[in-house]
Amino acid sequence: MTRGRRRRPVRFVGVTTPPEGPPVPEWEPEHEVTAEAAAALIGDRFPGLAGAPVEALAIGWDNTVFLVGGEWAFRFPRRRIAVPGVEREIAVLPAIAPSLPLPIPVPRFTAGPSGDFPWPFWGARIIPGRELAEVRPADEDRTALAEQVGAFLRALHAPALAARAGRGLPHDPMKRADPAVRAERTFPRLDSLVRLGVWERGTAVTDLLADARHRDAPDGEPVIVHGDLHVRHLLLGPDGRAAGVIDWGDVCLADPAVDLSIAYAGFAGTARAALLAAYGPVPPEREAAARVLALNISATLAEWAASTGRGVLLAEALAGMSRAVAG
Structure with missing residues (x-):
């Protein structure tokens, strides 16, 4: 100071x-x-x-x-x-x-x-760049970006980094890696989206949340996580590649699923596969937790966007909900 x-x-x-x-x-x-x-x-x-x-x-x-x-x-x-x-x-x-x-x-x-x-x-x-949610490249044009995100998360989630720099960080204070908690917190968001007239209920979302209510949080070793890694916090350069990662106010120790949610909200198809290939193996319980959080974050962003007149963000957030429940 x-x-x-x-x-x-x-x-x-x-x-x-x-x-x-x-x-x-x-x-x-x-x-x-x-x-x-x-x-x-x-x-x-x-x-x-x-x-x-x-x-x-x-x-x-x-x-x-x-x-x-x-x-x-x-x-x-x-x-x-x-x-x-x-x-x-x-x-x-x-x-x-x-x-x-x-x-x-x-x-x-x-x-x-x-x-x-x-x-x-x-x-x-300043880190120059535009939010992924603002640029909104087509899903098929996100593969190179996805590879960068996977490599970034692999470095961030390294156990050695947690051992060196994670001392004193809280352990998942928002319980974002807990599918049951996130599912319960998603239902009110969905109700709000229906009232706002921007989303219609579908069985894929209902089934994912119903399954999540009976799941425990992954039990792996906690790592340093960004904590709120979504489409507003990933910046892109003019070439569509990653320029930086911002807004670390939720940095904490948690299961990697907390950050891997962006693989399911921000990417689909070959792009998601490229992210996961760059990151490394993701066991089924971690994938399930990441998908539920992806749905929760996307629904939260959609509610905020619809309530505050952010049309571009709304479109990306609704697309993120669809990606979260897709194969």
Whole structure:
């Protein structure tokens, strides 16, 4: 953290808190930082960036991201639940980045809570690229990308990396490797998609979830996992190949099934086969858990996209649901 001159009080300028009232969607922010507030906070904590242009880059459930000076991506939590993940990113990403074959963000600027902003935030050099969910290449054009993802996950899930850099990480705090838990949490998402008029119930989805209710989580050794690896967190370059993996707020120790869910939500046919060939053997119980999580994440993204007018993401998320239950 940069030290030096006395900080001027920002006092949450441009930081809005939703008013009290009826229940709001779970993705609504508790604190939302504007570009103006981000510029003040960043310039105050890091004088070398004072006056640099700040523009909105991306918004998720848990964080708002700003591009600073055309070079740095700064992440500000939107909800208190995201704070432990921000702290884990700051601690873990520098330790694992050198071992991975794709770029990931490495915090360069870190700031703790203050009277100006109640939670930590950090900045890293921007990883150029577009979300897989935004590019939406045809399934048959995803094979080279899939091979890269498989190799990336093989490196990330290496037991030696967990032994070296995984100390202190929680063990699957969201129970994403547990098919029974994920199945129960998927049904309300599906109900919402039906109410929103963007999805019709099908037996393939129902059968997958019914089977999952009777399955235990895989019992392999836990490894370091991204924790929320989906089509928004895989960046593509202009050539359609992988440019990097972002948004590590759910990094933890867990069964590899947690990350292998992207094989079933983001890829199909020969592309999926290429990913799994690059990754290595996946036993049936791990595949089953990965498919259920793929369905759960895709349904969650679809609900958010349909509720917030993100048409391109909705199309990709619904396609991900179909892939998850396909052979």
